[in-house]
Amino acid sequence: MSVSSKRPYHHGNLKAVVLGAAVGQARAGGPDAVNLRELAHTVGVSPSAIYRHIRDRDHLMALVAQAARQELAATMLAGVEAVGVSGDGRLDAIARFAATGRGYIAFATGSTQLFRAAFYDPGCPPDAPDDPDPAQVLTAALDELVEVGVVAAAERSEASVMAWSAVHGISTLLAERALVGPLIVDPEAAIEAVLRGVFKAVAAPT
Amino acid sequence: MSVSSKRPYHHGNLKAVVLGAAVGQARAGGPDAVNLRELAHTVGVSPSAIYRHIRDRDHLMALVAQAARQELAATMLAGVEAVGVSGDGRLDAIARFAATGRGYIAFATGSTQLFRAAFYDPGCPPDAPDDPDPAQVLTAALDELVEVGVVAAAERSEASVMAWSAVHGISTLLAERALVGPLIVDPEAAIEAVLRGVFKAVAAPT
DNA sequence: TGTACATCAGTGAACGCGCGTTCACTGATGTAC
């Protein structure tokens, strides 16, 4: 609590600051760019100080990956909340579902390296479940579609796998710039094509 | 050409053997597992000998990634060729298209680590274009669908992006075991769901 | 309110390992005459 202008010996919230800096490294260069020594230097602390708060690099990576997933989920939620309310419940549910996918893809293309970090598996779990959780955001949007009758209840789980696969697929393809030459000329058009395709695949025949 | 039983001083085809061993490492542990020193030891040669044939690690990785993509394409082709010929051209085209996707996913789940290596970008290109090329295999199967009228010609490029995204998406999700808990319970069922979804999204309304 | 002491949170230096890469070299091979 003491706020001496010169850095106090006890930092106060080193763990949070280290995690923040680690996320910064992952944002800039992906999971492999997280470097404990550079991290310590950035934060202004000796390398060994970090070990007071974190078991080892894998533990830190589990936290970084979780932070990345939560930011992904937050981007999806922001998209959903930005959707206005028309009178039509069906259209609103569809718009929110699409916004979920658009948010996912936007995060992947806008924060490519952090997106990669989100799926990094250090071999140990984070301290708590993801909150918010991307899978739950998707599930919620899909539940809405079922409620308003756009997706048949019996096809709910099929639809979720389909939607997730297509959206995750275009995201990783764009993020890794794979096939961007041969198959994908215009990224924006590709995204819209995928979203239309998902809708066609998922919507119950009227 | 001399076939002295004891290892001859001149190896003969070191480059090919080294590449083969490197692909073996990638198959076992992904792109990061490719290790020049271990490689040299495996092949029975000193580390520096490798540099007679390969510029640096990145160059080798470009070749490994290419080999992985070609194996992926070969798996797709094998699936296509295993499809029997019925009388119906439409059904055959559809079956071959599905076989393409199934081959892709089978490679991703059967050779997870090598699949990851296929999309590794070392920052320098391989010496020659991929042959066979996964993108071309997909394109050929899709062209067939257009020919028999299952896919509208105007929607060809949209369909290819959609199909590739969905198939690549389920492949990476299964390969990285992401979401396997929350969304994907039965992998086989998930694969079929995605393939059905792609067909629904891609097929022209009859 | 003051003092003794356990505990927490840092420092600074160094260890140790693995890995890509380089260097000076030597053995084998092919070609000109």
Add this chain to the structure above:
DNA sequence: TGTACATCAGTGAACGCGCGTTCACTGATGTAC
């Protein structure tokens, strides 16, 4: 057919760096009495 010599393809040792991690330590903080 034999010899001289350039060239190719290896060896073996070492460099150098970066990185995660550990160790003995010291400074700050909180608590019991």
